[in-house]
Amino acid sequence: MLLVTFSGTAGRNRLGVQTDTGVIDVGALAEERRVTVPATLLDVVRTGAGAVDAIAPLVQDAGAANTTYPHSEVQLHAPLRPGKIVGVGLNYTEHVAESARTLDTAQELPARPVLFSKPSTAVVGPGDPILHNGDLTEQLDWEVELAVVIGRTAKRVPESAALDYVFGYSIVNDISARDQRRSGQWFFSKGQDSYAPFGPAILTADAVPDPQALDLSLRVNGEVKQKSNTRYMLFSIRELIADITSGMTLEPGDVIATGSPAGVGAGFTPQQFLRPGDVVELTVESIGTLRNPVVDAR
Secondary structure, eight states, X not given: OEEEEEEOTTOOOEEEEEOSSOXXXXXXXXXXXXXXXXXXXXXXXXXXXXXXXXXXXXXXXXXXXXXXXXXXXXXXXXXXXXXXXXXXXXXXXXHHHHHHHHSOOOSSOOSSOEEEEEXXXXXXXXXXXXXXXXXXXXXXXXXEEEEEEEOSOBSSOOGGGGGXXXXXXXXXXXXXXGGGXXXXXXXXXXXSTTOEEEEEEEXXXXXXXXXXXXXXXXXXXXXXXXXXXXXXXXXXXXXXXXXXXXXXXXXXXXXXXXOOOSOOGGGSSSOOOOOTTOEEEEEETTTEEEEEEEEEOO
């Protein structure tokens, strides 16, 4: 099931289910059927499988109800605001090579996941602008990444049980100001406002038989820049969850941005970076496409 946060003519954010024909207003449908469901997508994540099980039969016969809106009549938003975003650097072999060549990182494959954080204030949704502030950066870069949405409190989780803690999957664009890395620290480079476009939906984990077999790609102004598959991660999602939770508690709604394949702007010769007027589109198999314009923020 593809869960979304959307607004319509009333302007209020609502919990929805995205289908081929439109978006189902889950709250309105539940009210019509006189059942209780969580009000927001974050509430669904916190409630867990029980909430998904309550929503599923409602939306199966929603065609008979006047609660489905055409895609053209709704605005999708970031599915939720994560408590924390844990980023993973250098998690695809070819990206390790291009980063060593152009970003002065180590040539050797990392022995353990390379982790960093992005603040929740960096999150924007589908269609929202990516802010290009020329006073701060002339090297604004893109990175398509599969996002893992945590569904249960996770601490010291073994690899064998790691996927049991996943609520679902989405897309994150790990926007990076390459010229704002400071003494090897990435927080300001990757954590500025609008540097974590997120969405357009969360695909529940039950609909993803193998998260290590998803195609992902990124286009800038319609031109393909990145194209890969999650099977090429150095550290699998199971390994990432086990490593992160060895010393950090993950909570429902937290997001792991699982790393970017090769094809970032800094890896091209000559280098390519985002400019105001550009449009970035990220696609992950079965989840959808996340589209954001780049605007001048000075």
